[in-house]
Amino acid sequence: MALQNEDKLEVGYSSLQPKPKKWVLLMLRLLAFFATAAATVVMGLNKETKTLVVATVGTTPIKATLTAKFQHTPAFVFFVIANGLASIHNLVMIMGDLCGQKLDYKGLRLAMIAILDMMTVALISGGASAAAFMAELGKNGNSHARWNSICDKYKTFCDHGGGALIASFAGLILMLIISVMSIIKLLIKPKPDSTTVVP
Amino acid sequence: MVKPKRLLRLLLRIIVLGSTLAAVIIMATSHEKGTFFALSYEAKYSDTPAFKFFVIANAIVTVYGFLVLFIPSESQLWGLVLALDLVFTMLLISSISAALAVAQVGKKGNSSAGWLPVCGQVTKYCNQVTGALVAGFIAIITYIILLLYSIYTFLNPLLGKNG
Numbered sequence: 001m002a003l004q005n006e007d008k009l010e011v012g013y014s015s016l017q018p019k020p021k022k023w024v025l026l027m028l029r030l031l032a033f034f035a036t037a038a039a040t041v042v043m044g045l046n047k048e049t050k051t052l053v054v055a056t057v058g059t060t061p062i063k064a065t066l067t068a069k070f071q072h073t074p075a076f077v078f079f080v081i082a083n084g085l086a087s088i089h090n091l092v093m094i095m096g097d098l099c100g101q102k103l104d105y106k107g108l109r110l111a112m113i114a115i116l117d118m119m120t121v122a123l124i125s126g127g128a129s130a131a132a133f134m135a136e137l138g139k140n141g142n143s144h145a146r147w148n149s150i151c152d153k154y155k156t157f158c159d160h161g162g163g164a165l166i167a168s169f170a171g172l173i174l175m176l177i178i179s180v181m182s183i184i185k186l187l188i189k190p191k192p193d194s195t196t197v198v199p
Numbered sequence: 200m201v202k203p204k205r206l207l208r209l210l211l212r213i214i215v216l217g218s219t220l221a222a223v224i225i226m227a228t229s230h231e232k233g234t235f236f237a238l239s240y241e242a243k244y245s246d247t248p249a250f251k252f253f254v255i256a257n258a259i260v261t262v263y264g265f266l267v268l269f270i271p272s273e274s275q276l277w278g279l280v281l282a283l284d285l286v287f288t289m290l291l292i293s294s295i296s297a298a299l300a301v302a303q304v305g306k307k308g309n310s311s312a313g314w315l316p317v318c319g320q321v322t323k324y325c326n327q328v329t330g331a332l333v334a335g336f337i338a339i340i341t342y343i344i345l346l347l348y349s350i351y352t353f354l355n356p357l358l359g360k361n362g
Contacts, residue, residue: 067311073309129296132297133297142247148314
């Protein structure tokens with residue numbers, strides 16, 4: 001009977017300790033999910049159409065319709081894909097935290113979470129930086145290569161792209177913090193129940 | 200005696216150092232004079248902010264990699280080295296991604312924005328940039344292997360205690 005009481009005490013103590021950290025991590029994951037999902041959606045729906053009068057034949061003007069879409073630039077396509085994958089990753093991790101606490105594979109659950117988090121950080125950083133430099137090119141042009149800037153013609157496209165970039169960078173910083181916390185959780189493993197054994 | 204684990208990590212670090220150094224040197228010495236519709240101009244890596252970022256990021260990692268070689272084993276600093284490795288991996292991935300995006304525009308152009316490809320006029324410059332990007336890729340892949348291996352060896356003593 002004394003052993004049962006000590007077991008109950010140990011269980012109560014260990015369930016109190018990780019709770020605040022667990023909620024912090026969950027909140028951070030939720031914020032990162034919203035940030036990357038917002039970046040994906042805003043860039044994915046980024047499209048602007050302009051009609052210009054190219055020439056006038058007689059009295060009827062000939063109009064040309066020009067569109068700026070995110071698909072024209074491979075860097076933006078990669079940006080959308082990277083942020084989409086990152087938000088799916090965060091969603092799966094949130095579900096795993098909330099519903100599947102018992103899921104484990106040979107005790108490697110924390111290691112898998114840490115490695116997947118690091119991969120996601122790498123993915124988001126690649127996508128965000130590629131899109132950022134392409135956006136800088138679109139905004140300032142490159143006089144040496146005779147590339148004109150397009151932002152003065154497609155202002156809404158540029159504004160939406162800029163917003164998506166800011167959301168993605170916020171998601172990157174949050175994801176970096178989450179990754180560091182996952183690695184810390186991995187390196188500081190909780191003591192096994194052998195400490196409760198009283199001789 | 201040098202243990203095989205230490206030897207493997209040292210070898211990986213030397214490969215990373217060599218690749219980042221090669222990337223910096225190849226990118227920094229890439230310049231070519233060309234003519235573009237009867238206007239002569241010089242193509243340098245410093246024309247594009249993305250390539251400048253690539254050179255700076257690889258230079259930082261080269262200096263860091265050189266300094267890390269001098270840390271004695273069993274020092275307390277290896278935890279900090281692990282954390283910095285993660286940050287520098289992210290920096291390298293970011294820099295090569297940006298340089299690749301701009302280099303792709305230089306090679307293929309972007310018809311919707313009215314940007315013509317410039318690789319036809321400055322072929323030697325384009326080839327050197329490609330070489331620098333390849334060196335950067337090798338650096339990143341080796342760095343990721345090094346990072347995973349470092350975390351694995353960091354974990355093993357802890358697993359040994361608890362298991």
